[in-house]
Amino acid sequence: MEALQFEFQTNEPIPNRAHVGVVGSGDLEIMMEPVEEPHTSVEVRTSIQGYEKMWRLVLERFIEENNISAKVKINDFGATPGVVRLRLEQALEVSKSNVAL
Amino acid sequence: MLHFKESLVELSARERIRALMDKGSFRELLGPFDGVESPHLAKQGIVPQSDDGVVVGKGAIDGTPSVVIAMEGDFQGGGIGEVAGSKIASALELALNDNKSGEPTKAVIVFDTGGVRLQEANYGLLTIAEIHAAIVALREYSPVIGVIPGKIGAFGGMAISAGLCSALVMTKEGRLCLNGPEVIEQEAGIREFDSKDRTLVWRTMGGRQRVSTGYADIETEDDTWTIRNHISELFAKEHHPRSANIDEFHSIIRAIDTSSEVAPEDFRDIAEKKENKLSNHKKKPELENSRGKIWFEALTGQTAEDNRDAASVLCAEGKINNETASFLAVVPNKQARFPRARNGEVGLEEGWMLAEHVRKIMEEDRNREKRPIVAIVDVPSQAYGYKEELAGIYLSCAAAADAYASARMAGHPVIALIVGQAISGAFLSHGLQANRILALDDENVQVQVMSKQSAARITLRTIAQVEEAAKQVPATAYDVHSFATLGALDELIKNVHPDKPADADVEQVERTLAKTVNDIRERKSGLEHRLQTPAAVEGGRKASIEVRRLMEEQWK
Numbered sequence A: 001m002e003a004l005q006f007e008f009q010t011n012e013p014i015p016n017r018a019h020v021g022v023v024g025s026g027d028l029e030i031m032m033e034p035v036e037e038p039h040t041s042v043e044v045r046t047s048i049q050g051y052e053k054m055w056r057l058v059l060e061r062f063i064e065e066n067n068i069s070a071k072v073k074i075n076d077f078g079a080t081p082g083v084v085r086l087r088l089e090q091a092l093e094v095s096k097s098n099v100a101l
Numbered sequence B: 001m002l003h004f005k006e007s008l009v010e011l012s013a014r015e016r017i018r019a020l021m022d023k024g025s026f027r028e029l030l031g032p033f034d035g036v037e038s039p040h041l042a043k044q045g046i047v048p049q050s051d052d053g054v055v056v057g058k059g060a061i062d063g064t065p066s067v068v069i070a071m072e073g074d075f076q077g078g079g080i081g082e083v084a085g086s087k088i089a090s091a092l093e094l095a096l097n098d099n100k101s102g103e104p105t106k107a108v109i110v111f112d113t114g115g116v117r118l119q120e121a122n123y124g125l126l127t128i129a130e131i132h133a134a135i136v137a138l139r140e141y142s143p144v145i146g147v148i149p150g151k152i153g154a155f156g157g158m159a160i161s162a163g164l165c166s167a168l169v170m171t172k173e174g175r176l177c178l179n180g181p182e183v184i185e186q187e188a189g190i191r192e193f194d195s196k197d198r199t200l201v202w203r204t205m206g207g208r209q210r211v212s213t214g215y216a217d218i219e220t221e222d223d224t225w226t227i228r229n230h231i232s233e234l235f236a237k238e239h240h241p242r243s244a245n246i247d248e249f250h251s252i253i254r255a256i257d258t259s260s261e262v263a264p265e266d267f268r269d270i271a272e273k274k275e276n277k278l279s280n281h282k283k284k285p286e287l288e289n290s291r292g293k294i295w296f297e298a299l300t301g302q303t304a305e306d307n308r309d310a311a312s313v314l315c316a317e318g319k320i321n322n323e324t325a326s327f328l329a330v331v332p333n334k335q336a337r338f339p340r341a342r343n344g345e346v347g348l349e350e351g352w353m354l355a356e357h358v359r360k361i362m363e364e365d366r367n368r369e370k371r372p373i374v375a376i377v378d379v380p381s382q383a384y385g386y387k388e389e390l391a392g393i394y395l396s397c398a399a400a401a402d403a404y405a406s407a408r409m410a411g412h413p414v415i416a417l418i419v420g421q422a423i424s425g426a427f428l429s430h431g432l433q434a435n436r437i438l439a440l441d442d443e444n445v446q447v448q449v450m451s452k453q454s455a456a457r458i459t460l461r462t463i464a465q466v467e468e469a470a471k472q473v474p475a476t477a478y479d480v481h482s483f484a485t486l487g488a489l490d491e492l493i494k495n496v497h498p499d500k501p502a503d504a505d506v507e508q509v510e511r512t513l514a515k516t517v518n519d520i521r522e523r524k525s526g527l528e529h530r531l532q533t534p535a536a537v538e539g540g541r542k543a544s545i546e547v548r549r550l551m552e553e554q555w556k
Helices: A052-066 A081-096 B013-020 B082-100 B121-139 B156-164 B181-188 B198-205 B207-212 B224-235 B246-254 B264-273 B291-300 B348-364 B386-390 B393-410 B424-429 B452-458 B463-472 B480-484 B503-523 B527-531 B534-540 B542-555
Strands: A002-009 A018-021 A028-034 A039-046 A068-076 B027-029 B054-061 B064-071 B106-110 B144-148 B167-171 B218-220 B313-320 B323-330 B373-379 B414-423 B436-440 B446-448 B489-493
Touching (some): A018 A081, A028 A081, A039 A052, A052 A081, B013 B054, B013 B106, B013 B224, B027 B542, B054 B082, B082 B106, B082 B121, B082 B542, B121 B144, B121 B156, B121 B393, B121 B424, B121 B542, B144 B224, B156 B393, B156 B424, B167 B207, B167 B224, B181 B452, B198 B207, B198 B264, B198 B386, B207 B218, B207 B264, B218 B224, B291 B313, B291 B373, B291 B503, B313 B348, B313 B503, B323 B348, B323 B503, B348 B393, B348 B424, B373 B393, B373 B424, B393 B414, B393 B424, B414 B503, B436 B480, B436 B503, B446 B480, B452 B463, B480 B489, B489 B503, B527 B534, B527 B542, B534 B542
Parallel strands (some): A039 A068, B064 B106, B144 B167, B167 B218, B323 B373, B373 B414, B414 B436, B414 B446
Antiparallel strands (some): A002 A039, A018 A028, A028 A068, B027 B054, B054 B064, B313 B323
């Protein structure tokens, strides 16, 4: 297991908290919570070692496109970058769908 | 109204609960944002999940307050660790409290679990024993309905939980058995059970077989609306739990001819007839020496050979503090009917026999002081075999656990005295429902879930890695000192000779038993006692205690 930490400057707080996914084979779990500061922190725990660069690229792109401020926690069980991307978008969608968790 | 089919199997644990509750009533307790994850996984390099793989939903079913508990099979095979197990147990305990105080609360458990999470080993055993205790207690007030949708099913200690439920709904895809096919193959060989033969697996333990043989109530289509209706239907009925139905199910076991092949279809015929006839004749028992036998003889003053029913389960009276007490032991018997249960394992017959003995003791003491019951524990494992799963060994184990739990609730001081091995499903059946657990302090006294070989195979690790993990998480170690740090052990009895006890050793054990009986009668506490000991509070059960605190806080 490897723990990674990423920080991004942002300015659009997400509306609600969101939880998606499961720590199952090839999948991951994402939790997003709104924050006041123009800042996004992402805490990743992944079962696969040595992919920090890949994580940075996927997260950077997602943040750039959406500019959201949130506290993000990710528990990963070997998801591919494509699956990570899909789950991030799903989490954002849940957050916007007004279903308060 | 047009109704579109919606699969329950394909849903996640959280979605399953939402689908089974009244619309809009679901409220999650100890959810992902409460930050209660397993404290034991990251230490072993395993990524934890925010809800530890168990979702607890409070809400309503048909307008009545309800709790629905679901396991997430995709996370660690739905395995039960300390947090996951404590979430289930505490939710059931709170439902029990509500029912006791006149507030009806229904409980549904959606099983999707491989049983004990091997990376948390003895935590799994302890919390599953607490789940068993809670189901047996809650069932008295309100039916506990189990749903086994698949894809995993209900295995191991959680299959025993399913066996304790008032009623079960299964899909064709759901499976219900004690030992997983891979574990049987590992322990007993591929000739005993070929785990790759998927057809055989489902014919043996799948939903259709379990319902056809009367081991489950309803085989359902995989559709949430239909399953909801089945659950409502079952809540409206009175149930006689299978695990307490000795007459019917023990007869089935007795009717099995253990010397010949029994195909799953043959077993349907046997289960249907429910003949109370002993199949191939029981030979005179041939008991091998074992610690269980040695201590049984020492504490009852009887030789095991005198024991009337013989077989592998011994039961006799002895004295504790000049008071009559009953002692039970499971011992190796070379002539046991089922070949897979000849080394002291708890097998198909042993589970039901333990249940029969304990229930008889309860019956005899119905209108008088409840005598102490001592389970002398020296059980190497549950029996691993094809016939065992076919005839529902999980239910035999449930029957024994049910009987011990019922005796404890009726006021019998129940003590488990570990003199040898206390392993897995065997220990859940014979020992873990006791008010108190005592053990001899000896290196051959061991408490664990599975042999190291099997544990390594199932968790995809080497034996060296399994041993390394034990240093990080004492719950995965095999020795009794590590087990003691979890707080469930009341006393380690020192300086006795476990294989050849001298008179002074026996006296010392008797004194400890006497002291323990007094303590149980004074404090009247059940399994909650295990969370109140200094070792538990100081760290052994820290997460379990925290889960209970938060669950209670969020319950109302």
